[in-house]
Amino acid sequence: MIDCEEARELIPWYANGTLSPPEARELAAHLAECPACRAELADALLLSIEVRDAISNLPGAPKKVKEEVLPQSEVPVARLDLGSFLLGLSLGVSVRGSKVPVEGDLRLLGRKVRLFKTQRR
């Protein structure tokens, strides 16, 4: 049987429901016999509710963090082709999140050579 000191160390995790079954059983047996530790448990339960409530009130991650972190596929929105397949220029504009990259390519004998690509907000 555990004593009051051991019981009080475990009580916060009894309150959050994460003790292993043998620990929870031992603690429950102690609580059944000990009014002082039952009062400790009541305090811990109240504290856990209040802490959860208070922290839920803190702001969440700003939206711009998501934009920075999420890999975003590029969606083409406009394309201008000049010349022919053998020799030509093309200009493409796409959208990637909040950015609008513009790219320019040169076509030479069917091969594409990237001239530039920008990342603009």
Next chain:
Amino acid sequence: MGDEAHLLARVAAGDERAFARLYDQFADRVFRYSLTLLRDRHLAEEVTQETMTAVWKGAGSYSGRSRVSTWIFGIARNQAHRLLEREARARRRIDEPLFLPDPAEEIGRKEAVLHALEQLPASQREVVFLTFYEGLSYPEIAEVLGVPEGTVKSRMFHARRKLAEALR
């Protein structure tokens, strides 16, 4: 395999939609954890960005030995401490009041709880956060913090005493 572990496996395979879902499940929690630990919104933002980027890039290194949340909070804690060391090297002091009450509102119980949390040492504050907000077990918290389980229990014990006194 739990839902989160399944999601993380899809992230490891490069599934961007799975990552967007994982991001939505964790970003606010990581931000609040960092804010609680660091008491600085800009740093908390940086920690969240670095952590979630590390999750996207390093999902393949998740071993499945611990819960996904334990793994992610472990990354967040490392990032937070890296930034703290950087700030200390730059001799910048972090003394932004973390919990700014809305001046239009009366100071209520929630603000009093946040204020009491703010008074705890960071090492105790994070144990309270991970226990009561994240619902982690004490062995999981010991893993996130990289300290013995007995240390987690004693930090919680002291934190509860101080919180009870402050909130009496």
